Amino acid sequence: MKVKIFSSPDSRILEKEVNQWLEDNRWVKVINITQSTGASTVLSIWYEEPNVPILG
Numbered sequence: 686m687k688v689k690i691f692s693s694p695d696s697r698i699l700e701k702e703v704n705q706w707l708e709d710n711r712w713v714k715v716i717n718i719t720q721s722t723g724a725s726t727v728l729s730i731w732y733e734e735p736n737v738p739i740l741g
Contacts, residue, residue, distance in 0.1 A: 687734065688730065688731050691728045692727045692728075693726060718731070
């Protein structure tokens with residue numbers, strides 16, 4: 686399992702970054718999403734990559 690962490694004091698920027706990452710990586714299987722807030726919002730997306738051979 687892997688984790689991708691996003692952080693921003695502006696929730697609008699954070700939302701755009703997360704949505705863009707999810708769009709670019711729609712093949713991943715999201716397992717869990719956690720969020721913490723303070724001076725900045727931190728969003729962690731726990732995911733798995735599919736087990737497929739790399740074509741080259």
